[in-house]
Amino acid sequence: MSMQETHSLPTESQNKKGLETETARLARLIDTYTPHDGIFRQRIPGLTLVRFSSTSTDSKTFYTPSFGIVAQGAISFTVGQEVYVSAKPRIFMLPVALPLTLRILQGSPSEPFLKAGLSLDPKRIGELALKIFPRGLPPIRQRSAGYGFEADLDFVSAMIRLIDYLGNPGDAEWLAPLAMDELLIRLLRSPIGVYVAEMGFADSGVQRVSKAIEWLRRNFAEAMKVEELAGLVHMSVSRFREHFKAVTAMSPLQYQKTLRLQEARRLMAVSHLDAAAACQLVGYASASQFSRDYSRFFGSPPGRDIARLRQQEPFEE
Numbered sequence: 001m002s003m004q005e006t007h008s009l010p011t012e013s014q015n016k017k018g019l020e021t022e023t024a025r026l027a028r029l030i031d032t033y034t035p036h037d038g039i040f041r042q043r044i045p046g047l048t049l050v051r052f053s054s055t056s057t058d059s060k061t062f063y064t065p066s067f068g069i070v071a072q073g074a075i076s077f078t079v080g081q082e083v084y085v086s087a088k089p090r091i092f093m094l095p096v097a098l099p100l101t102l103r104i105l106q107g108s109p110s111e112p113f114l115k116a117g118l119s120l121d122p123k124r125i126g127e128l129a130l131k132i133f134p135r136g137l138p139p140i141r142q143r144s145a146g147y148g149f150e151a152d153l154d155f156v157s158a159m160i161r162l163i164d165y166l167g168n169p170g171d172a173e174w175l176a177p178l179a180m181d182e183l184l185i186r187l188l189r190s191p192i193g194v195y196v197a198e199m200g201f202a203d204s205g206v207q208r209v210s211k212a213i214e215w216l217r218r219n220f221a222e223a224m225k226v227e228e229l230a231g232l233v234h235m236s237v238s239r240f241r242e243h244f245k246a247v248t249a250m251s252p253l254q255y256q257k258t259l260r261l262q263e264a265r266r267l268m269a270v271s272h273l274d275a276a277a278a279c280q281l282v283g284y285a286s287a288s289q290f291s292r293d294y295s296r297f298f299g300s301p302p303g304r305d306i307a308r309l310r311q312q313e314p315f316e317e
Contacts, residue, residue, distance in 0.1 A: 015153060022156045023089040027071040029163045030114040037112070042166055044176045046119035049163070053112040056104040060262060060298065063100055065120040065199065065210075067093040067187060069151055069159055073113030074106040079145040080249030089151040093192060095120075095199050096210050096247055097217065098145060099258040116159055118183060122207065125184060126200025132188045137197055143206065145249040147192040155190075158182045205243045208233040212244065212252070220259040221283035226252050260284065261297050268306045275302040 034040050034051035041048050050068075058078070074087035078101040086092040087106065094100075107113030129137075162179040165171035187196050198204045211233050216224070229252055230240035244252055260282040267278040279290035291301060298305050 019089065019151075019153045019156065022153055022160065023071055023151075026069070026089075026116065026156055026160050026163070027114050029160060030071055030116055031112070033163070033166060034114070042163075043169075044162065044166060044172050044180075046121070046180070047162065047166075047176075048117040048119075050115040050117065051112050052104045052107045053109045054104070054107055056102075056107075058299075059102045060265075061100060061102055062097070062262060063094050064097045065095055065122070066117050067091055067120060068115050068117035069156070071114045071116065072111060073104065073115075075113060075115070076103045076105055077101070077146060078103075080254070082145055082249045084146050084148060086148055089156055090148055091151050091155065091187075091190075092146060092148045093120075093187070093196065094146050095195060095206050096145075097213050098248060099255070099262055116163060118162075118180065120184075120196070120199060122199045122210075124181070124200075125188070125196060126202075128181065128184055129188060129197035129200045132185065132193065133197055137194055137201070140194055140198060140205075143195070143243070143246040145247060147195050149191045155183070155186050158186060206247055208235055208240075209244050209247045212240070213248075213255070216252070216256055216259060220256055220263065221281065223283075224252070224256055257293060258297070261294055264290070264294065264302075265298065265305070265309075268302060269309055278302075 030049050030051065033042065033049050037052050037054075039048060039050050046066075048066075052073075068086075069091045070086050070088045072088055074085065077084045077086070077092065079098055084092060085105065104113050158179060162176060162183065165176045165179065184196075187193065190196075195206075198206045199210075201207060212229050215229065215232060226241065227237055230237045233240065235243065241251065244255075248255055250258070264275075264278040264282045264284075267273045267281060268275065273281070275291065275294075276287055279287055284290040284293075294305070295301050300308070
């Protein structure tokens with residue numbers, strides 16, 4: 001009589017417990033590399049670890065194409081009029097560079113908000129997407145400024161491996177690229193994979209919008225005509241407006257205005273310029289219009305807002 005070995009698949013409860021255990025382990029790792037509140041760029045290119053030990057009010061910032069996984073706590077992202085909430089162990093992905101508003105929803109000294117983020121390289125995504133989607137991308141029905149889904153055990157474990165490599169310089173140099181490829185492959189095979197893959201194709205709608213965004217970021221102080229921007233990326237004006245709004249949750253003019261206001265705020269806070277000088281440098285012709293736009297966007301006039309910021313935190317060049 002021969003004995004045959006049998007293997008049973010993990011139950012749903014076992015998978016859930018395993019995910020909770022690995023998410024807690026990811027949180028401990030992030031905690032190790034974030035000695036205090038803040039955003040910490042790591043020696044592995046593109047890897048950022050975040051820690052905040054209290055909830056916060058709205059904070060205006062700028063994100064480049066990236067994805068992040070929340071290991072502890074919760075955060076909200078507001079892009080235009082769209083609001084996204086991400087809590088552990090949820091993954092959130094931005095396909096293009098975006099000005100957005102962040103708010104820490106859950107975070108305390110005993111259980112700080114902890115997140116690991118990784119920049120997205122369109123070139124590498126394109127190379128991997130050709131293997132994941134050898135017959136081309138399926139139809140893309142509806143684009144968005146951001147995408148999210150619940151991380152599974154394998155995804156969390158892959159992020160843990162990547163962060164673990166920080167402990168050894170040789171591993172960070174030679175093995176981290178393999179771990180990043182694994183994360184990209186898992187992202188491409190995820191429920192939002194087609195939206196990630198689109199970033200890697202030069203003629204895709206999201207890449208054309210990205211090209212327009214690059215121009216706006218370099219030339220935000222210049223007068224801009226939507227017709228010329230559409231021509232730059234070889235799209236009709238109507239199609240360009242539609243794609244831009246879908247991917248950024250705002251119009252090209254709104255995007256440019258946001259860039260101008262955020263840069264003016266930085267100039268006043270960091271370079272100690274007054275509002276009149278800052279508004280001219282970012283392309284405003286009217287100081288009164290600048291003050292109205294600034295108050296509407298940041299919630300208070302320039303002078304009061306900058307005074308409050310300087311009391312809250314130091315600014316670096």
